[in-house]
Amino acid sequence: MLYPVIQRLATLSTPLILVNFKTYIEGAGRKALELAESAEKANRETGVCIGLAPQFTDIARLAQTVSLPIFAQHIDPMGPGSFTGHILPEAVKDAGAVGTLINHSERRLKLADIEAAVTRAKGLGLVSVVCTNNASVSASAAALKPDFIAIEPPELIGTGIPVSKAKPEIVTDTVTLVRKVNPDVTILCGAGITRGDDVASALKLGTRGVLVASGIVKAKEPYKALLDFAKAAAV
Amino acid sequence: MLYPVIQRLATLSTPLILVNFKTYIEGAGRKALELAESAEKANRETGVCIGLAPQFTDIARLAQTVSLPIFAQHIDPMGPGSFTGHILPEAVKDAGAVGTLINHSERRLKLADIEAAVTRAKGLGLVSVVCTNNASVSASAAALKPDFIAIEPPELIGTGIPVSKAKPEIVTDTVTLVRKVNPDVTILCGAGITRGDDVASALKLGTRGVLVASGIVKAKEPYKALLDFAKAAAV
Amino acid sequence: MLYPVIQRLATLSTPLILVNFKTYIEGAGRKALELAESAEKANRETGVCIGLAPQFTDIARLAQTVSLPIFAQHIDPMGPGSFTGHILPEAVKDAGAVGTLINHSERRLKLADIEAAVTRAKGLGLVSVVCTNNASVSASAAALKPDFIAIEPPELIGTGIPVSKAKPEIVTDTVTLVRKVNPDVTILCGAGITRGDDVASALKLGTRGVLVASGIVKAKEPYKALLDFAKAAAV
Amino acid sequence: MLYPVIQRLATLSTPLILVNFKTYIEGAGRKALELAESAEKANRETGVCIGLAPQFTDIARLAQTVSLPIFAQHIDPMGPGSFTGHILPEAVKDAGAVGTLINHSERRLKLADIEAAVTRAKGLGLVSVVCTNNASVSASAAALKPDFIAIEPPELIGTGIPVSKAKPEIVTDTVTLVRKVNPDVTILCGAGITRGDDVASALKLGTRGVLVASGIVKAKEPYKALLDFAKAAAV
Numbered sequence: 028m029l030y031p032v033i034q035r036l037a038t039l040s041t042p043l044i045l046v047n048f049k050t051y052i053e054g055a056g057r058k059a060l061e062l063a064e065s066a067e068k069a070n071r072e073t074g075v076c077i078g079l080a081p082q083f084t085d086i087a088r089l090a091q092t093v094s095l096p097i098f099a100q101h102i103d104p105m106g107p108g109s110f111t112g113h114i115l116p117e118a119v120k121d122a123g124a125v126g127t128l129i130n131h132s133e134r135r136l137k138l139a140d141i142e143a144a145v146t147r148a149k150g151l152g153l154v155s156v157v158c159t160n161n162a163s164v165s166a167s168a169a170a171l172k173p174d175f176i177a178i179e180p181p182e183l184i185g186t187g188i189p190v191s192k193a194k195p196e197i198v199t200d201t202v203t204l205v206r207k208v209n210p211d212v213t214i215l216c217g218a219g220i221t222r223g224d225d226v227a228s229a230l231k232l233g234t235r236g237v238l239v240a241s242g243i244v245k246a247k248e249p250y251k252a253l254l255d256f257a258k259a260a261a262v
Numbered sequence: 263m264l265y266p267v268i269q270r271l272a273t274l275s276t277p278l279i280l281v282n283f284k285t286y287i288e289g290a291g292r293k294a295l296e297l298a299e300s301a302e303k304a305n306r307e308t309g310v311c312i313g314l315a316p317q318f319t320d321i322a323r324l325a326q327t328v329s330l331p332i333f334a335q336h337i338d339p340m341g342p343g344s345f346t347g348h349i350l351p352e353a354v355k356d357a358g359a360v361g362t363l364i365n366h367s368e369r370r371l372k373l374a375d376i377e378a379a380v381t382r383a384k385g386l387g388l389v390s391v392v393c394t395n396n397a398s399v400s401a402s403a404a405a406l407k408p409d410f411i412a413i414e415p416p417e418l419i420g421t422g423i424p425v426s427k428a429k430p431e432i433v434t435d436t437v438t439l440v441r442k443v444n445p446d447v448t449i450l451c452g453a454g455i456t457r458g459d460d461v462a463s464a465l466k467l468g469t470r471g472v473l474v475a476s477g478i479v480k481a482k483e484p485y486k487a488l489l490d491f492a493k494a495a496a497v
Numbered sequence: 498m499l500y501p502v503i504q505r506l507a508t509l510s511t512p513l514i515l516v517n518f519k520t521y522i523e524g525a526g527r528k529a530l531e532l533a534e535s536a537e538k539a540n541r542e543t544g545v546c547i548g549l550a551p552q553f554t555d556i557a558r559l560a561q562t563v564s565l566p567i568f569a570q571h572i573d574p575m576g577p578g579s580f581t582g583h584i585l586p587e588a589v590k591d592a593g594a595v596g597t598l599i600n601h602s603e604r605r606l607k608l609a610d611i612e613a614a615v616t617r618a619k620g621l622g623l624v625s626v627v628c629t630n631n632a633s634v635s636a637s638a639a640a641l642k643p644d645f646i647a648i649e650p651p652e653l654i655g656t657g658i659p660v661s662k663a664k665p666e667i668v669t670d671t672v673t674l675v676r677k678v679n680p681d682v683t684i685l686c687g688a689g690i691t692r693g694d695d696v697a698s699a700l701k702l703g704t705r706g707v708l709v710a711s712g713i714v715k716a717k718e719p720y721k722a723l724l725d726f727a728k729a730a731a732v
Numbered sequence: 733m734l735y736p737v738i739q740r741l742a743t744l745s746t747p748l749i750l751v752n753f754k755t756y757i758e759g760a761g762r763k764a765l766e767l768a769e770s771a772e773k774a775n776r777e778t779g780v781c782i783g784l785a786p787q788f789t790d791i792a793r794l795a796q797t798v799s800l801p802i803f804a805q806h807i808d809p810m811g812p813g814s815f816t817g818h819i820l821p822e823a824v825k826d827a828g829a830v831g832t833l834i835n836h837s838e839r840r841l842k843l844a845d846i847e848a849a850v851t852r853a854k855g856l857g858l859v860s861v862v863c864t865n866n867a868s869v870s871a872s873a874a875a876l877k878p879d880f881i882a883i884e885p886p887e888l889i890g891t892g893i894p895v896s897k898a899k900p901e902i903v904t905d906t907v908t909l910v911r912k913v914n915p916d917v918t919i920l921c922g923a924g925i926t927r928g929d930d931v932a933s934a935l936k937l938g939t940r941g942v943l944v945a946s947g948i949v950k951a952k953e954p955y956k957a958l959l960d961f962a963k964a965a966a967v
Contacts, residue, residue: 052342107290112366133347138869163877167872371607374602396612517816520818552820553788558792582839587757
C-alpha cells in the first residue's frame with residue numbers, strides 16, 4: 028500500500044450485492060460517503076456482503092471510511108508508464124480497492140484488453156468482475172478466468188424491469204454455458220433490479236448475487252433499499 | 263464542494279510549470295504526495311506557479327495537502343448519469359481539481375468531444391488545457407476557446423530532446439496561428455523538456471510555460487529539477 | 498489510376514447536392530447503381546451537381562457507370578502499410594472517388610486524425626468534406642483547411658425536420674464563424690432535409706449546398722426527390 | 733446477390749492459405765488483381781485452397797475475376813441503417829466475399845461486437861475468421877462459435893520469424909484450449925510466415941492452415957512464394 032492510511036478490513040463473500048455508483052451525482056463526493064455508510068449499516072444488520080463501486084476519485088475516501096469491499100468501475104490493461112488519463116490497476120489498488128469491474132456495458136473493452144485486464148488484476152490480487160451482455164459473451168468471458176461474471180442485458184439497464192423476471196433464460200443459459208467453460212467463475216446478474224424480491228429471484232436462477240446501480244443509488248431511501256436487498260439475499 | 267474537507271488555497275498564474283504525473287509509478291500514491299510537497303517547496307522559494315496533474319485516485323489527497331493548483335489528466339464530456347467507468351467533470355472538481363488536461367496525445371479525443379469537454383469545464387469553472395500535436399491542430403483547438411493550449415509534438419515526448427530546440431518552428435507557428443484564431447488562449451509547450459534551460463527557451467518562443475512529465479517525475483532529484491525549472495521561469 | 502477501366506468524367510461544382518448512401522440497404526449493390534443512374538438523369542436535366550457517397554464496396558462500380566463525382570464515406574488517416582480493415586485514401590481514389598466525407602457524426606474521428614485525414618486527402622487530390630455538429634466545431638474544423646464543411650446537428654439527422662428551418666442560427670453562426678477562421682472553405686448543411694424547399698432555405702442561409710441521406714435514399718421515388726432538390730438548387 | 737454479374741465459383745477447403753492484403757500498396761487496385769491471378773494459378777497447380785482478403789474497394793473486382801474465396805478484412809456488427817463509413821456485412825457479401833476476418837490485431841473489436849459480428853456473419857452465410865493474440869483469447873473466441881480462429885502473436889507480425897518456430901507453444905496451447913471449448917472451430921496460425929517450410933510446421937502443430945500477409949504480398953515473386961506455400965500445404 029502506498030497510502031499512509033489505515034484502511035478498514037473488508038471481506039468479500041457471497042451472496043454479494045455489488046453497488047455500481049456510475050457517474051450519478053447521487054453517488055458522488057459526500058453523497059458517495061453517505062451511501063457507503065448506509066451500506067455498512069445494512070451489512071452489519073444482515074451479515075450480507077455489500078460491495079461498492081464508486082467513481083475513481085472517491086475510492087480512497089470510501090476505503091478509508093467503511094469496512095466494505097470497494098471496487099473500481101474500470102481498469103485499463105496497462106502497467107505503469109506513459110498512459111496519461113488512464114486507470115492504472117496499481118493506482119486503484121493503492122487507493123484501497125479490492126477489485127474492479129471490467130467491460131461494463133457503458134465501458135466496453137476490446138477482447139484482448141479484457142484478457143489483459145483480468146491478467147493484470149490477478150497479478151495484483153484484485154478481484155475481477157467481467158460484465159457481459161448475453162449468454163454467449165458470458166461463456167467467452169469465462170474462458171478468460173475472471174473471478175466473477177456479471178450478466179446484464181443492456182436493454183434492461185435502468186428500466187426497473189429485472190432481468191431475473193423479464194429474461195430469466197439469459198441468466199440460466201449464462202449459468203449453464205459458463206459452468207461448462209469454467210466452473211470456478213462466480214456469476215452475478217444485473218439490470219433492472221430494484222427490489223429485494225428481484226435479488227431472491229436472481230439467486231434462485233443460480234447466481235451468487237446482483238450488480239445494481241440506480242435501484243440503490245437513485246432510491247428515495249437508499250438505506251431501506253439496501254436493507255431490503257440484503258435481507259432477500261440473506262434468506 | 264461535496265468534500266467535507268478544507269482545501270488549500272491554490273492560485274493559478276503564469277509562467278506555469280504544469281507537471282503531468284501520467285501513470286508513472288514514481289508519481290502514484292505516496293510518491294505523488296512526496297512529489298507534490300517538493301513542488302510546493304519550489305513554488306514557495308521562487309513564486310513560480312507549479313500545477314500538478316496526478317492520477318484520478320490521487321487528486322483529492324493532493325488537493326487536501328498542498329497549496330498548488332491540481333489538474334485532472336482527462337475528463338469525459340458527459341454530465342452526471344449512466345456512464346460507468348468514465349471521468350465525470352463534477353467529480354474531479356469535487357475532489358479538488360481546479361482544471362484538467364483534455365486530449366493529451368496518450369488520451370486523444372474526438373473533435374466533438376473536445377468541444378463538449380471544454381464547454382463542460384467552462385460551465386464548472388474548471389481551467390481547460392487542450393493538448394495538441396502540431397500548429398494546425400493548435401489553431402483548430404483554439405477555435406474551441408479553451409483557457410490553455412499545450413503543444414506537444416508526440417514524436418518528442420519522453421525523448422529528452424526539447425521541442426523548444428528540436429522543432430522551435432512548431433512552437434512559433436502555433437503561437438502565430440493560435441493568436442490569429444483566438445488571442446485569448448494561453449500557450450504552453452511540452453515534450454522532451456528536462457532542464458531549466460528548456461523552460462527559458464519555451465518562454466522566449468512566446469509560450470507562457472511548459473507541460474512536463476518524465477523530466478520531473480522520473481528525475482533522480484525531483485525537487486532540484488523543479489527548482490531548476492522554476493528559477494528559469496522566474497527570470 | 499490503378500484500375501484498368503475508363504472512368505466517366507465527373508466535374509464537381511456548387512451548388513452541390515451530396516447524397517450519403519450510409520449503410521442503407523436501399524442504397525447498396527444494385528440499388529446503389531439504380532440510385533446513381535437516377536442522380537445522373539436529374540443532373541443532366543438541371544445541370545446541378547449531384548455527388549454520391551456510396552459504401553466502399555460500391556465506389557468502383559458507381560465510378561465506372563455514372564458521370565457524377567463519387568465520394569467515400571470515410572477515410573483513415575494512414576498511408577499504405579499494416580492497417581488491416583482500414584480505409585486507405587489511395588484505395589478509394591483508385592476505385593474512382595474524387596473526394597471523401599471525414600468525421601461524419603456516425604463515424605467521428607479524433608481531432609488529430611481529422612487533421613491528418615484532411616492532409617492526406619489534399620496530398621492525393623481528394624476533395625475533403627469535414628462534417629461538424631455545431632458552429633464552434635465548424636470553426637475548429639475550418640482551421641484545418643478542408644475543401645468543404647458540412648454542418649449537421651446530429652439531433653436532427655433522419656428526423657425530416659430540416660436544420661435550415663428548425664435551427665437556422667446553427668447554420669448562420671457556422672457561416673459567420675467559419676468565414677472568420679477560413680474564408681476559403683465551402684459550407685454545406687444537412688440533417689432533416691427532405692424537400693427542394695429545404696435546399697432553397699439552406700442556400701439562402703449562406704451555404705453552397707446540402708448533405709442529404711434518407712431524404713433521397715429512402716424516398717419513395719428517389720428520382721423525383723432528386724429532381725425536386727436539383728431544381729431548387731438551380732434557381 | 734445484388735450485383736448483376738456472374739461471379740466465379742469459389743470453394744473453401746482446408747488446408748487453407750489465407751492471404752491478407754492489408755492496406756499494402758503492393759496489394760491494392762491493379763496489383764491486387766495481379767496477385768489474385770497468381771494465387772489462382774498456384775491453386776490450379778496444387779489444388780490447395782488459397783483465400784484472398786483484399787481491401788473493401790477491391791472485393792467486387794477480385795470476386796468477378798478469380799475463382800478463389802474472397803474475404804473481407806473486417807465487418808462491423810450492425811445491420812443496414814444509419815452507419816455512415818462502416819462496413820455492412822451485407823455489402824461485402826453482395827460484392828462477392830464468402831467470408832471475413834474479424835478482430836484482426838490491427839482492427840481489434842470489443843468483445844460484444846465480435847460476438848455480434850460472428851452472429852451476423854452466420855446469419856448471412858459468411859465464413860467468420862476471428863483473429864486472436866494468445867491461447868487464452870483463442871479459447872474465449874472459440875466460445876463465440878466462429879468457423880475459424882487465426883492465432884497471431886502481434887509481436888511476431890511482419891517480423892519474418894514464424895510463430896510456428898518462435899513460439900510453437902502458443903499454437904499448441906491454442907489448439908488444446910480451443911478444442912476443449914469448441915471442437916468445431918478450425919484453427920489457422922499466422923505472424924512471421926514467409927516460407928513453405930513455415931506452413932508445414934503450422935500444420936504439424938495441429939492447425940489447418942495459415943494467415944499470411946507480407947510474406948506473400950511483399951514477396952519479390954509472389955507467385956513463387958504462393959506456389960512454395962501451397963506445395964508445403966499439399967503434402
